[in-house]
Amino acid sequence: MTTLTYKHKPLQLKPQETVLDCLLRHGVALPYACKAGMCQACLVKVVNCTASEESRKWIKPSLQALGYTLACQWVPDTDINVELPELADFAVAATIRSLRRLNPQVLQVILDIADPRSMFAYRPGQYLTATNPAGIARAYSIANDYAEDAYVELHIAATSHGEFTHWLFGAARVGEQLYLRGPAGNCFYDVREDAGQPLLLAGTGTGLAPLLGIVNQALQHQHTQPIHLYHGGRSVNQLYLVDELHSLARANPLFHYHPCVIEADPQAAGAVQTGRIEQVMTRDMAKEKLANYRSYLCGAPAFVHGLRKKLYLQGARSEHIHCDPFTERTVVPD
Ligand SMILES: Cc1cc2nc3c(=O)[nH]c(=O)nc-3n(C[C@H](O)[C@H](O)[C@H](O)COP(=O)(O)OP(=O)(O)OC[C@H]3O[C@@H](n4cnc5c(N)ncnc54)[C@H](O)[C@@H]3O)c2cc1C
Numbered sequence: 001m002t003t004l005t006y007k008h009k010p011l012q013l014k015p016q017e018t019v020l021d022c023l024l025r026h027g028v029a030l031p032y033a034c035k036a037g038m039c040q041a042c043l044v045k046v047v048n049c050t051a052s053e054e055s056r057k058w059i060k061p062s063l064q065a066l067g068y069t070l071a072c073q074w075v076p077d078t079d080i081n082v083e084l085p086e087l088a089d090f091a092v093a094a095t096i097r098s099l100r101r102l103n104p105q106v107l108q109v110i111l112d113i114a115d116p117r118s119m120f121a122y123r124p125g126q127y128l129t130a131t132n133p134a135g136i137a138r139a140y141s142i143a144n145d146y147a148e149d150a151y152v153e154l155h156i157a158a159t160s161h162g163e164f165t166h167w168l169f170g171a172a173r174v175g176e177q178l179y180l181r182g183p184a185g186n187c188f189y190d191v192r193e194d195a196g197q198p199l200l201l202a203g204t205g206t207g208l209a210p211l212l213g214i215v216n217q218a219l220q221h222q223h224t225q226p227i228h229l230y231h232g233g234r235s236v237n238q239l240y241l242v243d244e245l246h247s248l249a250r251a252n253p254l255f256h257y258h259p260c261v262i263e264a265d266p267q268a269a270g271a272v273q274t275g276r277i278e279q280v281m282t283r284d285m286a287k288e289k290l291a292n293y294r295s296y297l298c299g300a301p302a303f304v305h306g307l308r309k310k311l312y313l314q315g316a317r318s319e320h321i322h323c324d325p326f327t328e329r330t331v332v333p334d
């Protein structure tokens with residue numbers, strides 16, 4: 001039996017159990033969201049022992065140096081000792097400047113950073129982990145460039161029983177404080193690698209947030225190749241920023257905006273195409289050589305993984321397909 005010591009209390013780990021599952025099983029309120037190494041909500045501080053390479057490799061070196069590792073990726077094979085993280089060690093305090101509905105399901109959240117010098121550097125399209133006043137931590141993609149705007153913009157979708165979103169859509173008020181950690185993720189515009197290639201960006205729902213960050217960066221760097229943005233929803237109500245993106249496309253001939261909806265809407269005919277993103281894209285791209293494209297896919301995991309496979313089978317190079325599946329929290333096993 002391997003022992004996990006937490007606050008001087010020995011807890012027995014089950015065979016192949018992660019540190020996160022063991023702590024949760026013993027009633028420790030450690031935030032977590034994805035259990036997949038992506039959201040970085042489940043950081044723990046390692047005390048007088050060494051975390052596995054697997055659990056450390058996901059986080060940036062500055063956090064590793066402070067002794068942090070991901071509890072959901074750590075299956076210890078020796079006795080260990082951990083503490084909960086100190087938010088002040090690495091998190092940035094932010095306050096809600098504004099909350100605006102982008103459509104009935106999505107809120108645009110604008111955050112001011114209390115001390116701008118403490119803000120971490122990131123590339124628009126990467127994600128951060130936000131912790132709310134109740135200590136619930138979730139990953140959200142960053143839609144804008146803090147260095148340019150001096151605020152952080154997130155797009156957050158309502159869920160039926162979600163903890164963070166229940167708070168955000170119900171109790172959250174302007175002026176309330178959150179803590180932000182980051183950045184993480186590989187979905188961002190890289191001027192050295194992307195500059196000479198056409199870009200294919202596709203997302204469902206709030207998957208638009210990171211893609212918007214990428215589009216703005218590409219345009220700012222005067223990208224010389226076509227940029228195609230596909231944004232999909234079930235109905236027109238699930239799209240957002242449609243007028244703004246059409247305007248952006250009119251002002252930038254290389255930028256092409258393709259909003260797609262599954263349910264046909266006669267009133268939106270002309271502005272929105274009917275069909276799943278995969279279908280509309282396949283029609284549009286039939287004559288394109290996907291091997292030349294760099295793709296960014298964000299949003300619901302089933303959509304992201306499905307489209308990744310499809311693009312690969314149609315000739316896209318796997319190393320040129322960047323994915324950000326918005327993995328949802330998984331249920332804690334008993
Ligand atoms: C890399 C990454 C980037 C992300 N970026 C974004 C983003 O930009 N925008 C965005 O909106 N989201 C994003 N997400 C998803 C986000 O992190 C959260 O998963 C999401 O907001 C839901 O959090 P929550 O606390 O409200 O729901 P949770 O409490 O985590 O619940 C998850 C889901 O389970 C359902 N659920 C919970 N309890 C029950 C129950 N008892 N019965 C039935 N259903 C239940 C909820 O309705 C919800 O759909 C991202 C995720 C990742 C991993």
Ligand code: FES
Nearest residue numbers: 034035037040072
């Ligand atoms: S990274 Fe561990 S729960 Fe998401």
